[in-house]
Amino acid sequence: MTHDHDVVLRPTAAQTEAALNPPPGRTGGDLVIETLQGLGATTVFGLPGQHALGMFDALRRSSLSYVGLRTENSAGFAADAYGRITGEVAPLLLSTGPGALMSLAALQEAAAGSAPVLAIGSQVPTAGLGGGRHGYLHELRDQRASFRDIVKSTHTARTPSQIPSATAAAWESALTAPHGPVWVEIPQDVLLAPTVLPVVTAMDATPDDVLPRPELTALAAHLLAGAERPAIVAGGGVVRSDASGKLRALAERINAPVVTTFGGKGAFPWTHPLSLQSWLEDRHTTDFLEDADVLLVIGSGLGELSSNYHTFAPRGRVIQIEADAGKLESNHPGIGIHADARIALSALLETVDARPDATAPERVRTLLAQVRTRIEAQDLTLERQVLDSVRMALPDDAPSFWDMTILAYWAWSAFDARRPNTMHSAQGAGGLGYAFPAALGAAEADPTRPVLAVSGDGGAMYSIAELATAKQYGYPVTWLIVDDGGYGILREYMTDSFGEATATELTRPDFTALAHSFGVDAVRTDPDRLTEDLAKALATPGPSVVVLPALLKMFAPTHL
Structure with missing residues (x-):
């Protein structure tokens, strides 16, 4: 009896010929690169190191594009953004020990933001595995354990034959909802070992969909x-699964107001009559959501920032749609539906009856007026002017990447992203140095659009070396650096809590002169010229830096 899969698995004559006559001079490193190509990769990020040279040597025998950054952490942030923008796996090639460990903060952000990053690191030679006592350069007692608590899955290939399967398994894990980073490690001698294995051909590592149960x-x-x-909280899962259109259709059918989390910016139109926008650090919004008799939470775990610092206490029924099973009911009891946001919304649209409600838009307008009155009562003219200037200068379809800085904290609540998947920040894990290298990764994903990065002067110093990367590749990235002379948000936190700040003041370079030294255009601006200078920089090919000296303040918190 013949089955369909028997036919599919039978090699063609050309495949047989190629398998019997592989090109000479190939190594385990070639198997890594061939597997990535067979899985559909076109671009890899990374930074070479001694144990990983077998992979990097194989790159020159491939058609893959390589983007090299100046630190592994920056390379991880760039891969993160590439994965978010494209929805495809972003390979990240790393070396052993210090090189691998330098990527951990970036992989933590990728995990928090559900970015599909496939990190492939080298290891000490096979003879040195498992002990940490052999004296190899870069040796760790258990390198894999360093990644196990951060990534979705870890994989090891200890022989050349294991490389394709381990890499494909990791690829599938990265793309299984929720997307996330994965780790593969391969010893140096395995990467350098000659191989007579056939060239790796197309591989299928497509994950199964995460479907909602019909009774739920x-x-x-x-x-x-x-x-x-009813009310809806739309999180980053809506953006990651490209479900913003279905979210809007559902909200309009049941007339439910929608608030987007900081990770879900752009998931719902900002000016829509049902849009509560993103004012989550606001007691009026919190009260509105608590008053909902049915609250639908899509693609969010209602964590610290999405729950107004865990002060949110819903009084009605909570329905939570979440691809990460571990987040279901993790903060609030309710009806947990383990599913991809797009598929679950499709199922709801096929099932739910229309719900007329002429009062919903008026309730939304009342809430937004309350928020506006609260903000206008504070002396925050400069902050609002700066954020409005950024919005006016930035094209609607241009992606933006925001570091952990006061202007980003404002943007979480007050910035109109205008398009899904265009506003990204490091609010998942909260590390510094994210914005600029992430913007470089987005520019690699789509070099036809300008990209904006926003940092404070403190965060900018984490990734200042990547000005060389931006110049080397000619990326159309504009970097707005808000220079307030230190770690501004920490200065505010410490002053509010302790009466004065410690360890927050910084000596910093002349950022415009430093950019010029890299051959990158730069301008020093002020709030009145910001829109003009930023728009000009964004419209000019290649990288640029805009420095804004300004001491911004946060709006008063309302979660106490």
């Missing part, structure tokens, strides 16, 4: 259609 869809549809005051 039916219950959710019934509760939403019968609700008096």
Whole structure:
């Protein structure tokens, strides 16, 4: 009896000929690169190191594009952004020990932001594995253990034959909802070993969809259609699964106001009559969501920032759609639906009855007026002017990347992203140095659009070396550096809590002169000229830096 898969697995004559006559001079490193090509990769990020040279040598025998950054952490941030923008796996090639460990902060952000990064690191020679006592350069007692608590899965290939399968398994894990980073490690001698294995051909590592259970869809549809005051919280999962259109269709069908989390910026139109925007650090918004008799949470775990620092206490029924099973009911009890956001929203749209409600837009307008009145009562004219200037200068479809700086904290709540998947920040893990290298990764993903990076002077120093990368590749990235002479947000936190700040003041370079030394255009601006200078920089090919000396303040918190 013949099965269909028997036919699929039978090699063609050309495949047989190629398998019997592989090109000479190949190594385990070639198997890594061939596997990536067979899985569909076109670009890899990374930084070479002694134990990883077998992979990097194989790159020159391939058609893959290589983007080399100046630190492994920056390379990880660039890969993170490439994965977010494209929705494809971003390979990240690393060396052993210090090189590998330097990527951990970036991989933590990729895990928090659900970015599909495939980190492939070298290891000490096979004879040195498992002990940490052999004296090899870069040796760790258990390198894999350093990654196990951060990435979705870890994989090891200890022979050349294991490389394709280990890499494909990691690729599938990275793309399984929720997306995330994975780790593969291969000893130096395995990467350098000659191989007579055939060239790796196309491989299929497509993960299965995460489907909602039909009884849960039916219950959710019934509760939403019968609700008096439904509301929706849309998180980053809506953006990652490209479900913003379906979210809007559902919200309009049941007339439910929608608030987007800071990770879900752009998931719902900012000026839509049902849009509560993103004012999550606001007691008026928190009260509105607590008053909902049915709250639909899509693609969010309702963590610290999405719950107004865990002060949010819903009084109605909570329905949570989440691809990460570990986040279901992790902060609030409810009906947990383990599913990809796009598929779950499709199922709801096929099931839920329309719910007429002429009062919902008025309730939204009332809330936004309350928020506006609160902000206008504070002396924050400069902050609002700067954020408005950035919005006016930035094209609607241009992606932006924001470091952990006061202007980014403002942007989380007050910036209109205008398009899904265009505003990204390091708010998942909260590390510094994210914005500029991430913007470089986005420019590699789509060099036809300008990209904006926003940093403070403290965060900028984490990735200042990547000005050389930007110049080397000619990326259309504009870097806005808000220079307030230190770690501004920490200065505010410490002053508020302790009366004065410690360890927050910084000596910094002349950023415009430093950029010029890299051959990068730079200008020093002020709030009145910011829109003009930023728009000009964004419209000019290649990298540029805009420095804004300004001491910005945060709006008063309302979660206390």
